[in-house]
Amino acid sequence: xxISLLSSVLSNAxxxxxxxxxxxxxxxxxxxxxxxxxxxPAQFAAEDFxxxxxxxxxxxxxxxxxxxxxxxxxxxxxxxxxxxEADAEEIAQxxxxxEAVRRLALYSGRCSLQGWLAAVVxxxxxxxxxxxxxEVMPDSQAPAGAESEGRRMxxxxxxxxxEALAAVEDRLDRPPCETVLRESLRSGWSLLKAxxxxxxxxxxxxxLRNREIMAALxxxxxxxxxxxxxxxERLGKLLRRYALTRFxxxxxxxxxxxxxxxxxxxxxxxxxxxx
Numbered sequence: 001x002x003i004s005l006l007s008s009v010l011s012n013a014x015x016x017x018x019x020x021x022x023x024x025x026x027x028x029x030x031x032x033x034x035x036x037x038x039x040x041p042a043q044f045a046a047e048d049f050x051x052x053x054x055x056x057x058x059x060x061x062x063x064x065x066x067x068x069x070x071x072x073x074x075x076x077x078x079x080x081x082x083x084x085e086a087d088a089e090e091i092a093q094x095x096x097x098x099e100a101v102r103r104l105a106l107y108s109g110r111c112s113l114q115g116w117l118a119a120v121v122x123x124x125x126x127x128x129x130x131x132x133x134x135e136v137m138p139d140s141q142a143p144a145g146a147e148s149e150g151r152r153m154x155x156x157x158x159x160x161x162x163e164a165l166a167a168v169e170d171r172l173d174r175p176p177c178e179t180v181l182r183e184s185l186r187s188g189w190s191l192l193k194a195x196x197x198x199x200x201x202x203x204x205x206x207x208l209r210n211r212e213i214m215a216a217l218x219x220x221x222x223x224x225x226x227x228x229x230x231x232x233e234r235l236g237k238l239l240r241r242y243a244l245t246r247f248x249x250x251x252x253x254x255x256x257x258x259x260x261x262x263x264x265x266x267x268x269x270x271x272x273x274x275x
Contacts, residue, residue: 006031016047040110043111045113118202188238191238
């Protein structure tokens, strides 16, 4: 074990959350599990990593700190994927005990804990509804492999490209323009760089505010604003180019489709980014 690394992690964690007694043994075990062959990456969220390790070790002060800091955020993300407000609240409440420990044991500190939760909470919501379905469905009718599928999602938490597209496409459900914009979006999304897709997912799929994205990416707020603006511009240009060439629409026809789907009030701002 790298003693200087452990000392640095504990020092940062205690400076940020002085009311939590971080057990060196629990943090050392978590570091050894996640980084057996070397040191963590340069962008390592040491304070959040130590908090997750303490929660998994059963530290009551760590549990209190975790829920005080993150419960409201978990509810906000859950609202975007749950069927109603009551379900979102119950999902956040149910995220405790062995379930929370199992999930948090997978957190490696490669991003902030808030950013990681933004990617994991949609999976938590899906698993919660699967469990509810099994409770009211006879075992013989339960979908095969439902639980294992939910658990496998944790190995690579977050929305896949297909899930991200599906989440956006769900909002494009008014014909006849839906086909044009769906296919244009799919084409544009597939051509975006990974970092552009990441920040767009945080903003528009998870509904994070810029300050929350800043914490997730460990970047300054002005950097987040510039990256987000550039990503929207690049997606808009790719979408518009595909619609103009693939469907032989002119610029006004594409504009009319956007207006139909997002409404007159929002079309000017959207189109200014897409132009």
